[in-house]
Amino acid sequence: xxEVTQTPSHQVTQMGQEVILRCVPISNHLYFYWYRQIxxxxxxxxxxxxxxxxxxxxxxxxxxxxxxRPDGSNFTLKIRSTKLEDSAMYFCATTGxxxxxxxxxxxxxxxxx
Amino acid sequence: QKEVEQNSGPLSVPExxxxxxxxxYSDRGSQSFFWYRQYSGxxxxxxMSIYSNGDKEDGRFTAQLNKASQYVSLLIxxxxxxxxxxxxxxxxxGSARQLTFGSGxxxxxxx
Numbered sequence: 001x002x003e004v005t006q007t008p009s010h011q012v013t014q015m016g017q018e019v020i021l022r023c024v025p026i027s028n029h030l031y032f033y034w035y036r037q038i039x040x041x042x043x044x045x046x047x048x049x050x051x052x053x054x055x056x057x058x059x060x061x062x063x064x065x066x067x068x069r070p071d072g073s074n075f076t077l078k079i080r081s082t083k084l085e086d087s088a089m090y091f092c093a094t095t096g097x098x099x100x101x102x103x104x105x106x107x108x109x110x111x112x113x
Numbered sequence: 114q115k116e117v118e119q120n121s122g123p124l125s126v127p128e129x130x131x132x133x134x135x136x137x138y139s140d141r142g143s144q145s146f147f148w149y150r151q152y153s154g155x156x157x158x159x160x161m162s163i164y165s166n167g168d169k170e171d172g173r174f175t176a177q178l179n180k181a182s183q184y185v186s187l188l189i190x191x192x193x194x195x196x197x198x199x200x201x202x203x204x205x206x207g208s209a210r211q212l213t214f215g216s217g218x219x220x221x222x223x224x
Contacts, residue, residue, distance in 0.1 A: 033211055042216050043157065043201065048209035056209035091156050098210040099145055104156040 002026040004105035006092050012111045016081050021108045023075040023092030032075045033093040033102060034067065036060070043091070049075065050098075082112045115140045115206040119215035127223050132189040134218045136202030139183070146185045148176060149201040151217065157201055161187065192222040 005024045013019050025032055034046040047057040049067055066078045075094075079086055089109050093102040116139040126132045138146075145164050149157035163169045163176040163185065175188040189196055199217040206213050 031209070033209075035212070043203075043212075043214040045211040045213070048207075048211050050209065056207050056211060058211075089154075089156075093212075099205050101147065101159055101162055102212060103159070104149075107156045109154075 004092055004094055004103050006090075006105035006108050008108060009106065010109045010111075012113065013082055015084055015112055019079050019082055019110060021077045021079075021090050021092075021110070023077075023094075023105055024073055025075055025092070025094035026096075026103060029094035029096050029103075031055075031095045031098055032069070033095075034077045035091045035093060035104075036088040037091065037107075038085075038088045046077070046090075082110075084112050086110060087112045115204065115213045117202055117204050117213050117215040119200075119202050119218050121216050121218060123219040123221060125221045125223055126192050128192060128194060130192050130222075132192045132196065132220055132222070134187040134189075134200050134202075134220070136185045136187075136215055137183055138185070138202075138204045140204065140206055141180075141183065143180075143183075143204050143206070145205055146176070146178060147203040147205075147212070148174075148185075148187045149203060149214075150196075151199045151201055153199075157203075157214075160200070189220075192220075194222045194224050197221050 032049040037043045048055045089107045092105040095102045148160040161176045173190045177186045202215040203212040
């Protein structure tokens, strides 16, 4: 069964460093999302991506964040200058149609020291 | 701000019992609703989706939707210890239909 994959599974970085989180969506899916979950808190929406551009973003998704689909398969989330409060699980989710079931990748656990 | 509310629990039920999980949502225009299961340290995994008022059954799981009351629930029959997890209610919103999640209900099924 097709699944969403994410790399790395864990990332430890120093405050102020750049990190890139990668996602490989299910092959025929067109809508891509990034969510994050701070330990013990809700899953929160960050950004959605469709037709090679951002379709919607939350207030969390500030200028430190960017997304792109560099090669038609990978979908990346970049944090330019990490802060302590960026420590969280980051989930990629994809779907074939807006409003349809979103399938989540296994997540990347990011720890900023 | 679209809100999705769940009883955070924890909810404990004995093995074989029925677990009942509840969710309310603020957006009257919502058309689809999802229940995800999340084991500790793992990603959300879809349990059920429901789009129409009434009940939808899938194995031991039944989702119930009442749009007039803005209420959706999940029943787990014959609960098993492996059902112990946090159950997340999620509702699409916004132009990209991104999911708004509730805080989740932590369920423990006692052997």
